[in-house]
Amino acid sequence: MSAPSVPDLLCPHCHEALHFTPASSADPGTAPASLRCSKGHHFDAARQGYFNFLVGKGTVFEADSAPMVAARYDFLASGHYDPLADAVADAVAPALTAGSPLILDAGTGTGHYLRRVLDRFAPAAGLRALAMDISKFAVRRAARLNPEAVNVVSDIWQPLPVADGTVDAIMVVFAPRNVAGFARALRPGGLLVVVTPRPGHLAEIAAATGMLGIEPGKEERLATQMGTHFRTSHVQDLDVAMELGTAQVADLAFMGPAGHHLDRAALAEKLAARTGSAGTTPVTAQFRITTFVPLPA
Template sequence: MNLLHARIPAGTADTAPMVTARADFLASGAYRALADELARVCAEADGLVIDAGAGTGYYLAHVLSAAPAATGLALDVSAAALRRAARAHPRLGAAVWNLWEPWPVGDEVATVLLNVFAPRNGPEFHRVLRPGGLLTVASPTPDHLRELGDLVLTVDDRKEERLDGTLGEYFTRTARTAVRSKVELTPERIRQAVEMGPAGHHLDRDGRRERLAAVSEPQEVTVSFSVSTYRRL
């Protein structure tokens, strides 16, 4: 369902090619360890699980498979992504929405909020989550895909500190887990890894598109994420 009628600035929503790259990359299992960790953390969920910035619904579908008493709502600004999310799981609904606007849901309706590589709207997180509800945030660490150099955008060394600062008014952090491994990526998977992320909006800068096309050998890369859990105050 597309509830968003305002024009979205260029470079905000993932494009159809970016979404296709993400769907194909995630289907390879390269980030399965992160999906498994999110499912573990949220396995006791019941009621409504909202994924803020759900993309294709890959992570929310894993959580719902681990939590049979839960239903899911995927919110994302990309209509192309949510067309896939709507088919990702039988207990998942999807709505196109700008996460920086007040969300089209009532107060204190969610038992769990997911936020995976997506904008964090602390006031709305707090409004829609029930008292004592669980917020689970996944973000890349500075080591993530570091072997790919400037083909990908760098991660701020103070990202976790800024995350806690952004959410501290509304939530208390209860845990932080590292999810880290090495995976071998084919040239096609390397291209997808770059194209599906923020760098996908900037392929024509600094010769990035040409350098991606020139990749011809598999490469072992680091995948590294931080999973932080918070309880609503």
């Protein structure tokens, strides 16, 4: 593993600067790459290339399981959400034009959306990337997909492990939002890009698959939540029409919060009976991509 390209990582224990030590060339398995602070806290890289920053009490949120992450990987690999990946890359682009910009992917999942950003900007801009997710199963996938990023298992509700004002862009795709933490981490003029579902998102299959519905007033609550530290600079609504087979519908249902309580085999059987000879189901994804900028200090 090469040295991470993010120089401003902070220790999740004491918030002192972390320094990278490469793996032993003689025996990497015995002496893996590590991050250490001046107070002696250290974090060894897992063999898949990520770091585990989970410390303290933990979060109330349940991390995605291995089967949920596998479903997400399979669905995103099908390309159906590629228009969303392109739109997110477009949204963060204005913040990634100078120097060696740093992007934080908060709730990176399998790293799919960050991969699109890295492919577009990294070669020209010297882009540095930090990817975080609370699911170790997700971060394992992300580390394989995006080895040039620093991938960490971390609780987004804990203090973000980056120095104040060092991040140029933050992307949050269907993930929790630590508003105060994001505002602290972003440089003045940095961008926060948030993707949320709109009412009607996946409505054709939501009830049949047991997916969680969009709560009334969710958009208003988002505006109130973000308004404490940010102002809205741009809003884009994106509709993606899809024709999905039974396995893809099951993946789509299982990769989200409903996956914590769904029985995959029973769901697949139910969907097969529902689809019948038609083979595919028309489904429309309805996204809102909102770009925020920090309020003046």
